[in-house]
Amino acid sequence: MNRLDYAQLMEEVEKELTMPGGNFDALYGHDPKMLEQARFITAVALTATDRLYARLTKMDFDLREQDEHG
Numbered sequence: 001m002n003r004l005d006y007a008q009l010m011e012e013v014e015k016e017l018t019m020p021g022g023n024f025d026a027l028y029g030h031d032p033k034m035l036e037q038a039r040f041i042t043a044v045a046l047t048a049t050d051r052l053y054a055r056l057t058k059m060d061f062d063l064r065e066q067d068e069h070g
Contacts (some may be wrong), residue, residue, distance in 0.1 A: 001050040013042045 001009075017024045017038050028034055 001046070006046060006050075009046055010039070010042060014039060017042075 016022060017035060018030065019025060020030075024038070028038075
C-alpha cells in the first residue's frame with residue numbers, strides 16, 4: 001500500500017471512530033487518549049494487513065509461475 005492509500009484508509013477509520021453516536025463512540029466514548037490509542041492500533045492493523053496481502057499476492061504469483069513453468 002502506498003502512502004496515499006494508507007492516509008486515506010486512516011482517515012476513513014478515524015472518521016468512523018469519531019462519528020457521534022456511531023458504534024465505536026457508543027461502546028468506548030470519545031476520550032482523546034482512547035482515540036489516540038485507537039489510531040495507533042489502526043496503523044498497526046493496516047500495516048499488518050498490507051503485509052498479509054503482499055504475502056498472499058507473492059504466494060499466488062509463485063504458484064502461478066510453478067504451474068506455467070514447471
